[in-house]
Amino acid sequence: MTDAVLAAGVPVLGSDDAAWWRQAVVYQVYPRSFADSNGDGLGDIRGVTDKADYLAGLGVDAVWLSPFYPSALADGGYDVDDYRNVDPRLGTLDDFDDMVAALHERGIKVIVDIVPNHSSDRHEMFRAALAAGKGSPERDRYIFRDGLGENGELPPADWASIFGGPAWEPVGDGQWYFHHFATEQPDFNWDNPDVHAEFLHTLRFWSDRGVDGFRIDVAHGLSKDLPAVLPSQAELDAMDTTDGQHPLWDRDAVHEIYREWRQVFDEYDPPRIAVAEAWVATPERRAKYATPEGLGQAFNFDLLEADFDAAQFRHIVTDNLAQSAATGSSSTWVLSNHDVVRHATRYGLAPRRGSLAKQGSAWILAGAPADQIDLARGSRQALAASLFLLGLPGSAYLYQGEELGLHEVGDIKAEDRQDPAFFRGADPERDGLGRDGCRVPLPWTGTGSSFGFGAAGAHIPQPDWFADYAVDVEDADPASSLNTYRRALALRHELQTGESLEWMETGRDDVLRFVRPNGWQVVTNFGTEPFALAEGEAPVLGELVDGAVPAETTVWLRG
Incomplete structure (x- = not known):
C-alpha cells in the first residue's frame, strides 16, 4: 500500500449528531419535477412527503430541496418573491411542516436552498x-x-x-x-444592514421549523465593491479572481457575512449546517467557505468537471482530502445537479479534457441523435463513477433521478423550455439549450399519465424512453441502477468509517484501488480491458467476470 491520504485531525462521524453532515448522503430534490400530488403538472411539497418511504428505502441521510418559495419561475424558483413562505402552487407552510416531520420520522435530515445574492423583482x-x-x-x-x-x-x-x-x-x-442573472433577479446590496437583517430572520425562521441546514446559492457573489467609474466588461474579465479583491466575485469580505450566519447556526442544538455553492478560481479560495467559523462546507465540483479518467479522479480525491484536512471540514462529492448535464450523458460524449465550458451544444443531445452520444458507455461509466464516489470519505450529494441512471433529455421543443439561459441566448459553448434537460419530471411508473409523476401531465414533457427508467420498472429488476444504488447506500452505512483512504498499487494507470481504515476497498476499472483480482477476492458490491473487474466498472470489497 502507498500514498496514504488522510484528513488529519478531523473528527470522525459517530454518535455525535452535530457531525451528521460530515459523511452524509444528501439527495437533491428539485421540487417542481419530483412528484405531483394534486395533478396540476407541477411537483409539490406533498409530493415529497408522499415519497418519504422511497427516500428512506433508497438510504439517504438528508434531502436538499431546491427553492420552493413563491416565485414567477423566471429562473426555476431561484427568483424568490418571499423567503419565508411556500409557493401556493407547491403547497403551504403546514405542508412543509408535515414534510419535515415525515422525513425526520424516517431519520432523514432536511436542507433548504437559500438564495442570498438576489431576490425576485416581485420581492x-x-x-x-x-x-x-x-x-x-x-x-x-x-x-x-x-x-x-x-x-x-x-x-x-x-x-x-x-x-x-x-x-x-x-x-x-x-x-x-x-442583475448578475435574469432581469427578474436584482442583486442585493450586502453593504446595507437591512439585507443582513432579512437573511438572519430567514435563517432563524426555517431553523425554528426544524430545518437542519442550508445550501447557499451563489455563495461567492454576495460581497461587491463597485467604484464610482465602473470598469468595462473586458476589464472585469481581465481582473484577477484569486486575490479576494475582484469587485464582483469571491471577495474576502464575503466571509464576514458567513461569520455572522455561523452565530445563528450555533444558536441551535445541534447547530444548523451549511454548504456553499462557490464556483471559485482555486482550491485555496474554496477552502475559505468551509471553515468552522463560516459555512463549514463547500461544494467540490472537481469530479463533476472531470472526464472518466483514473489520473484525473486520483488527483482530485487526493487534493480535496488535503483541503479538508486544512479546513477541518469534510469534502463534498458530486457528479450531477440541477445546473449541469446529467453525468450519464456527459460520459457518453467525447472527453472534455476537464473543461465543462468547451463541450458545446452536443452536451444535451442524450436520447436524440445517436451518432453524437454512446448511451450504453455513458451509463456504464456513470454507475462506475457513482460507486467510486460513494466509497470516498466525506459527504456525497446525489441529484434526483441519477439513481435511475437517467440521461439528459435533449429533444425538448422550444415552446416547452423554461430556462432563461435558453431564451436569453446565453453562451452556447457553456449552456447550449439550457438546463431544462436535467429538470424533466421523474418517471415513477412505466405506464400511465406522465409516467406516474402526476395525473395531469408534466410541466416539461417527458420522452417515451423514460418508461424504461421508471421506478417501478427498475424496482422489479435486481440488477437495475436503482437497486444497485440501494445496495451501495446500505453498505456505505455499514462500512463508512473515518475520513481517510490509502491508495493501493494496481500495476495499471487506468485502474484505481483504495482502502479505507476498516479494510473496505474500492476498485474502479477506468479502462477498456478487464482487471484481474487476486484469487479468492470476492466483491460485496459489483460483479466480476472470470475473476476480473470488467471495463468501466467499480466493485467494493469488504475488509
Missing part, C-alpha cells in the same frame, strides 16, 4: 425600492446606479448577464439596477 423590498425613487434608503438595499448619457439613457457599464443580454436594467427615472 416586497424591490417593489419598495422602485416606488421610493432615487437616493432613497429603499433603493440602497439593491445595486442602483445612474445611467450614462444626457438623461441616463445608457447603462452604467457594458456588463453582460450570466444568462445573456445586458446586466443593467433601466427603471425609467434615469437609474438602472444590476
Whole structure:
C-alpha cells in the first residue's frame, strides 16, 4: 500500500449528531419535477412527503430541496418573491411542516436552498425600492446606479448577464439596477444592514421549523465593491479572481457575512449546517467557505468537471482530502445537479479534457441523435463513477433521478423550455439549450399519465424512453441502477468509517484501488480491458467476470 491520504485531525462521524453532515448522503430534490400530488403538472411539497418511504428505502441521510418559495419561475424558483413562505402552487407552510416531520420520522435530515445574492423583482423590498425613487434608503438595499448619457439613457457599464443580454436594467427615472442573472433577479446590496437583517430572520425562521441546514446559492457573489467609474466588461474579465479583491466575485469580505450566519447556526442544538455553492478560481479560495467559523462546507465540483479518467479522479480525491484536512471540514462529492448535464450523458460524449465550458451544444443531445452520444458507455461509466464516489470519505450529494441512471433529455421543443439561459441566448459553448434537460419530471411508473409523476401531465414533457427508467420498472429488476444504488447506500452505512483512504498499487494507470481504515476497498476499472483480482477476492458490491473487474466498472470489497 502507498500514498496514504488522510484528513488529519478531523473528527470522525459517530454518535455525535452535530457531525451528521460530515459523511452524509444528501439527495437533491428539485421540487417542481419530483412528484405531483394534486395533478396540476407541477411537483409539490406533498409530493415529497408522499415519497418519504422511497427516500428512506433508497438510504439517504438528508434531502436538499431546491427553492420552493413563491416565485414567477423566471429562473426555476431561484427568483424568490418571499423567503419565508411556500409557493401556493407547491403547497403551504403546514405542508412543509408535515414534510419535515415525515422525513425526520424516517431519520432523514432536511436542507433548504437559500438564495442570498438576489431576490425576485416581485420581492416586497424591490417593489419598495422602485416606488421610493432615487437616493432613497429603499433603493440602497439593491445595486442602483445612474445611467450614462444626457438623461441616463445608457447603462452604467457594458456588463453582460450570466444568462445573456445586458446586466443593467433601466427603471425609467434615469437609474438602472444590476442583475448578475435574469432581469427578474436584482442583486442585493450586502453593504446595507437591512439585507443582513432579512437573511438572519430567514435563517432563524426555517431553523425554528426544524430545518437542519442550508445550501447557499451563489455563495461567492454576495460581497461587491463597485467604484464610482465602473470598469468595462473586458476589464472585469481581465481582473484577477484569486486575490479576494475582484469587485464582483469571491471577495474576502464575503466571509464576514458567513461569520455572522455561523452565530445563528450555533444558536441551535445541534447547530444548523451549511454548504456553499462557490464556483471559485482555486482550491485555496474554496477552502475559505468551509471553515468552522463560516459555512463549514463547500461544494467540490472537481469530479463533476472531470472526464472518466483514473489520473484525473486520483488527483482530485487526493487534493480535496488535503483541503479538508486544512479546513477541518469534510469534502463534498458530486457528479450531477440541477445546473449541469446529467453525468450519464456527459460520459457518453467525447472527453472534455476537464473543461465543462468547451463541450458545446452536443452536451444535451442524450436520447436524440445517436451518432453524437454512446448511451450504453455513458451509463456504464456513470454507475462506475457513482460507486467510486460513494466509497470516498466525506459527504456525497446525489441529484434526483441519477439513481435511475437517467440521461439528459435533449429533444425538448422550444415552446416547452423554461430556462432563461435558453431564451436569453446565453453562451452556447457553456449552456447550449439550457438546463431544462436535467429538470424533466421523474418517471415513477412505466405506464400511465406522465409516467406516474402526476395525473395531469408534466410541466416539461417527458420522452417515451423514460418508461424504461421508471421506478417501478427498475424496482422489479435486481440488477437495475436503482437497486444497485440501494445496495451501495446500505453498505456505505455499514462500512463508512473515518475520513481517510490509502491508495493501493494496481500495476495499471487506468485502474484505481483504495482502502479505507476498516479494510473496505474500492476498485474502479477506468479502462477498456478487464482487471484481474487476486484469487479468492470476492466483491460485496459489483460483479466480476472470470475473476476480473470488467471495463468501466467499480466493485467494493469488504475488509
